[in-house]
Amino acid sequence: MSAGSRAPDGFHSPATPHRAAEPVRISSRDNPLLKDLRRLAREGTAYRRLGRLWLEGDHLCSAALNRGLRPAAAVFAESFWAHAPKQLAEAAPKVFLLPDALLAEASGLESPAPVGFLMDLPEQHSVQAGLASVVLDRLQDPGNVGSILRSASAFGFGQILALKGTVALWSPKVMRAGMGAHFALRLVEGLESEAVGDLGLPLLATSSHRGLWLHQAPLPWPCAWMMGHEGQGLGAGLDARADLHIRIAQPGGEESLNVAAAAAVCLHASAALKLSAQP
Structure with missing residues (x-):
């Protein structure tokens, strides 16, 4: 994107580059x-x-x-x-x-x-309905959150909803792990779980023990994937809102996947189905 291109939502950017400043x-x-x-x-x-x-x-x-x-x-x-x-x-x-x-x-x-x-700091956003999204429920590890932002940007998800209790999205460690993905996404922080209803999208919850197998599930697009706390998973209220519960086949026998790895697998699956449906 050139210097005169439109800046991401929430940021302000001049139409032309600045002249070199005297240091x-x-x-x-x-x-x-x-x-x-x-x-x-x-x-x-x-x-x-x-x-x-x-x-x-x-x-x-x-x-x-x-x-x-x-x-x-x-x-x-x-x-x-x-x-x-x-x-x-x-x-x-x-x-x-x-x-x-x-x-x-x-x-x-x-x-x-x-x-x-x-x-x-960009202006605080409200939730944009209809935009493919990832919901973060009380994730604590900055590396996990930054990695999920990178996957979201790479696989065509334009919005991140961080519920209260999630690590600060613009914290230095999350920004470093995000490697620039922040600037491609609409980030909304400090939300209550009820805010997911404003999306107007099918809500997909990951699970290690129930639901449809990811490789067999008819994934909707656009949708919102919900990723829960590293140890506790999704909160009960948020889990109950899910339209689909999805689990990832692990033929190697591990009990569960790291949340960032699970997010990458799930978001890629959505992107692949979207691409395969295009003429």
Whole structure:
């Protein structure tokens, strides 16, 4: 997607790229910007208080740019600035240069990245009826949630509904695991289970012990797959709302699959049936 393309829902993006900004050097550990970056990198829900996202590393930064987004500010390590790619160096209206050691303090990575974008938090969405969706019920592991977002984006599901008790979708660990999938999806957080009724779609629940076998089930499209807590599964109220219960054949004999793996298998099955039905 080019710089003039429409940004994903909830984000604001200028129609044209910014001119290269004159960089501002920061050398104080007490600089307000650096304090905010440290909070955003270390606190999973700091983005809600600050209204900003901190994207670390060229992969996430490039993923945002490729979706037509523009950051509020770009932050570079001094050692990287001289050879930073033009796409990154000219992406933001404000550019800040930090000594490598200071920028490392604002990193949640084992190996700190030399570049990051500060972006405005997108507007909170309401549930969009009729849009193929994935419902997350109290999932706790950021890696699982990020992986599910990647699968949802890859297999044509446009919306994620995170019920209360689910890990914060824009937390740094979820964003890193999502690898840019966030920017392709409509994300709705903090919902009660009743919100799934607003989708107006068939609700599919995964189960390890009952329901139709996935490889034999007549999966509807569009639909909403519901994925439950890593240990407890779907809540009873949400499970009772399901129109179909689906289980995955495991001829190898494992008791159950990791929720992210199960989601990938189920979402791919839906996408495959959708594609096979097209002329």
